[in-house]
Amino acid sequence: MTDKTFNADSVPVLALGYRFQWEPAQDCYVLLYPEGMVKLNPAAGEILKRVSEKKQTVDELIADLKAAFNGADLDDDVYQFLEEAHDNDWIRAE
Amino acid sequence: MTTTGSEQNKAPGSTGGAVGVNANESIRQPLWLLAELTYACPLQCPYCSNPMDYAKIKSELSTEEWIDVFKQARAMGATQLGLSGGEPLTRPDILELIQEARNLGFYTNLITSGIGLDASKAQAFKDAGLDHIQVSFQASSADLNNLIAGTDAFQHKIDMARAVKAAGYPMVLCFVTHRQNIDQLDEILDLAINLDADYVELATTQYYGWAMHNQDQLMPLKEQLERAEATAHRYQEEQKGNMKIYYVVPDYFEERPKACMNGWGNVFLTVTPDGTALPCHAARELPGMELPNVRDMSIREIWEGSNDFNRFRGFDWMKEPCRSCDEKEKDFGGCRCQAYMLTGDPAMADPVCTKSPDRHLVDEAIQRGRDEANKTAQEAKPLVFRNPKNSKEISGL
Numbered sequence: 001m002t003d004k005t006f007n008a009d010s011v012p013v014l015a016l017g018y019r020f021q022w023e024p025a026q027d028c029y030v031l032l033y034p035e036g037m038v039k040l041n042p043a044a045g046e047i048l049k050r051v052s053e054k055k056q057t058v059d060e061l062i063a064d065l066k067a068a069f070n071g072a073d074l075d076d077d078v079y080q081f082l083e084e085a086h087d088n089d090w091i092r093a094e
Numbered sequence: 095m096t097t098t099g100s101e102q103n104k105a106p107g108s109t110g111g112a113v114g115v116n117a118n119e120s121i122r123q124p125l126w127l128l129a130e131l132t133y134a135c136p137l138q139c140p141y142c143s144n145p146m147d148y149a150k151i152k153s154e155l156s157t158e159e160w161i162d163v164f165k166q167a168r169a170m171g172a173t174q175l176g177l178s179g180g181e182p183l184t185r186p187d188i189l190e191l192i193q194e195a196r197n198l199g200f201y202t203n204l205i206t207s208g209i210g211l212d213a214s215k216a217q218a219f220k221d222a223g224l225d226h227i228q229v230s231f232q233a234s235s236a237d238l239n240n241l242i243a244g245t246d247a248f249q250h251k252i253d254m255a256r257a258v259k260a261a262g263y264p265m266v267l268c269f270v271t272h273r274q275n276i277d278q279l280d281e282i283l284d285l286a287i288n289l290d291a292d293y294v295e296l297a298t299t300q301y302y303g304w305a306m307h308n309q310d311q312l313m314p315l316k317e318q319l320e321r322a323e324a325t326a327h328r329y330q331e332e333q334k335g336n337m338k339i340y341y342v343v344p345d346y347f348e349e350r351p352k353a354c355m356n357g358w359g360n361v362f363l364t365v366t367p368d369g370t371a372l373p374c375h376a377a378r379e380l381p382g383m384e385l386p387n388v389r390d391m392s393i394r395e396i397w398e399g400s401n402d403f404n405r406f407r408g409f410d411w412m413k414e415p416c417r418s419c420d421e422k423e424k425d426f427g428g429c430r431c432q433a434y435m436l437t438g439d440p441a442m443a444d445p446v447c448t449k450s451p452d453r454h455l456v457d458e459a460i461q462r463g464r465d466e467a468n469k470t471a472q473e474a475k476p477l478v479f480r481n482p483k484n485s486k487e488i489s490g491l
């Protein structure tokens with residue numbers, strides 16, 4: 001699939017039935033869904049944390065992350081992750 | 095409603111690049127707690143995997159005891175909680191249990207037949223933080239459904255499936271398939287589309303408990319499965335992006351066993367209505383089990399120290415051909431309960447495996463199903479329904 005789901009103005013939200021939380025026993029963020037769990041690496045955790053906490057556009061999300069991580073250049077990484085997360089049915093675009 | 099083994103196929107695991115799974119720990123944490131809250135159930139499914147002598151079990155864990163079990167499992171790292179049974183909705187404290195579980199951070203799954211559910215309850219559960227309801231169906235045609243469930247429950251279930259969706263849950267339908275309904279897969283899937291389901295799980299009957307007793311009448315024919323698989327794939331294509339359909343070939347018709355419970359004592363912990371802790375919900379039937387109880391020991395002691403949970407952990411317990419097999423890390427030698435039921439020895443390879451010297455037992459069971467299917471209605475054995483009367487009779491009470 002070459003079609004991209006997200007652009008600067010789309011609003012990523014968690015898919016129905018998915019829950020995001022910090023898991024002390026795993027020492028990482030996880031995504032819980034019917035009958036399963038995905039452990040997230042720190043970068044994925046930071047992105048999905050923002051997706052789950054507040055409805056915002058991808059642009060705003062990236063700005064938010066940049067503010068938190070010293071202006072790092074992470075646009076491509078964010079887009080890539082969002083597409084990947086979408087392919088896995090974790091999130092959808094609003 | 096008992097789960098039918100579907101969880102074995104969808105265990106917590108890796109998906110995509112965002113995952114770091116910690117593989118090589120010797121004893122891992124329980125990730126899944128299946129709380130069989132009660133054996134009470136208004137239905138009488140002949141494929142029920144509850145033990146046949148469930149009528150013997152008298153004293154159910156109290157609300158406080160269940161909450162304590164939840165707390166302990168959660169503290170050990172469990173994230174998924176299945177509230178099952180029997181029919182969990184027969185517990186008067188179900189709302190409180192949901193609330194507590196959610197407050198503890200569990201992803202809470204209610205596994206129900208839909209009996210006892212109504213729209214306002216579905217909403218109340220939602221408000222209490224329930225994440226997911228799975229409604230199980232016996233078939234798509236009212237007649238067959240009522241036959242299989244032994245009661246008149248079908249229209250109500252359809253209403254319930256709709257109420258679940260209306261309350262904002264993903265609609266997850268589970269159909270337990272067997273010889274007497276698998277030819278209706280088209281209708282089953284049309285019904286699911288009609289209901290606007292998000293996930294459909296076509297579970298195959300697992301032969302434990304009542305289902306084992308009724309195996310000859312439930313065992314599908316190979317040609318039925320071939321048709322069913324083609325149908326499932328057709329619908330999967332058509333429904334891409336709409337409805338997810340899970341279809342698994344029954345293990346008897348495969349050449350390798352399922353990776354039962356993702357390994358014994360590895361991720362799953364079942365607690366039965368009376369507090370017995372089991373590595374899998376069918377393990378009570380194995381010989382030599384000590385059946386530790388959460389009333390006497392902590393979950394950690396049971397999980398890490400009990401003989402039951404250590405019995406088939408790892409690979410040291412294995413016999414040939416599993417012991418020297420290069421696939422053992424994939425399937426862990428299959429299902430211990432199935433090995434026991436078919437061979438009499440729970441440490442044998444699961445006879446589903448074509449490397450097992452006992453594979454003929456599986457083929458014979460398949461053949462017995464075919465023989466039974468060829469009988470006239472008068473000759474055929476009746477299905478034995480799961481109800482207290484039959485349970486008492488069978489367990490000699």
Ligand code: SF4
Pocket residue numbers: 095096135136137138139140141142143144179180181207480
């Ligand atoms: S009788 Fe049917 S609904 Fe009741 S517990 Fe057994 S399988 Fe579930």
Ligand code: SF4
Pocket residue numbers: 350351415416417419420421422423425426427428443444447448449450
């Ligand atoms: S021999 Fe045992 S370990 Fe090997 S594939 Fe068969 S069941 Fe699995």
